[in-house]
Amino acid sequence: MLKKxxxxxxxxxxxxxxxxxxxxLKNLLEHWNNDKDKIIIYHNNNNKGAWRLKKQLKNKVKNLYFHEFNSLFSNRKNYFNFLLEPIKFFFSVQKYQEFLKKDNLDFIICENGGYPASYGVCAALLSSFKINIPVRIFRIHHSVSKQKIIKKPFLYYLxxxxxxxxxCIMFGSYAxxxxxxKYSSLLNDRNTSSKVIYYCVPNYRKKNLxxxxxxEKKIKLLGILGRIEEYKGHEDLIEAxxxxxxxxxxxxxxxxIGTGKEVFIKKLKKLIxxxxxxxNIIFTGFLEHNIENVICSLDLVVMATRNYEGFGYTVAEAMSVGTPVLASNVGAIKExxxxRDxxxxxxxxxxxxxxxxxDFNKNYSDWKKRARVAKTNINKKFDAKKIAKQFREYLISEFKKTNF
Known part of the structure; x- marks a missing residue:
């Protein structure tokens, strides 16, 4: 019987x-239902998301600690990466063991943007296995990225x-x-456990927005939010x-709204x-305001992604705020x-x-009605407190299977 x-x-x-x-991470940790758990976030020291998360969660989450480390990996392109990455991977496996074993963890959640995506995260998972951390969750957030043929042997090993x-290999959507x-052999073994647990979506109250x-009066604001990258479809929206x-x-x-590589931003500005x-078009850069206040200031949120979304947080947040949404039919968006909404x-x-x-301009009242339905549906299906509780309970269920 589990006493812990x-x-x-x-x-x-x-x-x-x-x-x-x-x-x-922000939504999950803000709704975590046990403030006596000790949570340590291990992140590379040039992780811009971690810098922002520290500010957002300051004085909001008890027993939360951040541990910075120097990563051997970078986001710079290099023609010799196909040789260097496996070497860096094996060095990282050894390196991460040294600090992970000091904290005597019960669980580790390795957060990977896609797959294979961050080789550092993959290395941390293997490190955790080697030092016998009881529960090791490999969470994948996006799609499998195409790799060169020369990398295939290493990817098969991975x-x-x-x-x-x-x-357990965990996902945020069925897509x-x-x-x-479909695109990897990661789940081919029948003994490999997998689980879908959706993301936490806060219920934004109108009175707090x-x-x-x-x-100006009678002007509608159409917002496209997030990283400014080619696959996000900014060009399609501008052309339409x-x-x-x-x-x-x-x-x-x-x-x-957002930032991206200057080369692509210049390309968009030239098209405009x-x-x-x-x-007719305004670039705001990154905004420090709470996302719900940004979204409630818009009349329509457009998500124009061209190929794949592992979840579509912008869509979910807009639905929770009650702002009409127009989204491309990719990945998990239909979930x-x-x-109807x-x-x-x-x-x-x-x-x-x-x-x-x-149609949005001609039948605006119908779009607002759908947005009200959307708010009810999203808050029911993706209730942040319930999902955070489900997440923790799943970790405990996995812990009970171990001999610790």
Missing amino acids: NNFRIGIFWEQFEWGGVDTH DKTLAKASS NKNSVK KKIFKK FSKLPDSIKNKNKIII QTLNLEK LLSK GRLFTPKNSEDLLKNLI
Whole structure:
């Protein structure tokens, strides 16, 4: 019989920018249902998401500690990475054992953006297995990335080794799990345990929301949020917007919220200039405001991702705020959004996007009705407190299977 009530939980997290994993950790830890658990977040010292998370969770979560380490990996492209990464991986396995074993952890959750994604996170999982941490969760948040043929032998080794090292491979959506199952051999062994636990979505109360954008009367603000990258579909939204009739175009503005590589931002600005849309499109950069206040300031949230979303936190947050959503039909979005509570369009199809933008302007009241339904549905299915509790209870159930 398990007598232990409080646990020592490690979260291993290696990344170089900010993104959806930051949001996942913030919402999970803010709703954690046992403040006597000791939680240690191990992160690389150039992890921008961790810097932000420290500020967001300061004085909000008890017994939360951050442990910085120097990673051997970086996000710089190198022609010799196919040779260097395996070497760095094996050195990291040894290196991480040295500090992980000092904390006598009951659980470790290795947070990986995709797969194989961070080789550092993969190394930490193997380190945890070697030092006998009782429960080892390998959490994958995004799709399997395409790799060069020359890397295949090492990736095959990773699949077999990490499947064995994991107590459970965990996903944030069924689309996420299916991607890993389809494009890797990580789940091929019947003995490999896997689990889908959705992400925590806070229930944003209207009385607590505060609009941050000032706008002219009768002007609608269409927001696209997150990392500014090619696959996120900013170009598709801009092209669709350029085709709107002037009577609608002059009553709408696009707000591009977030940061990205300067090269791609310049490319977008050149496209905007070519289409003569400088007065209609605003870049805000990264905003320090709470995400719910950013979203409630918008009349429509557009998620135009071209290929895949492992969950779609922006869509979920917009639904919880009560802001209408227009999203591309990719990845896990259908697990969040249906025709009853929002609108889906064909990815990379600016004509389909255009039709929906016109409908949004002509039938705005219908879109607001759907948004109210969406708020009810998202808060019921993705209740943050319930999911955080489910997450912890699952860890405990795995702990009971061990001999510790």
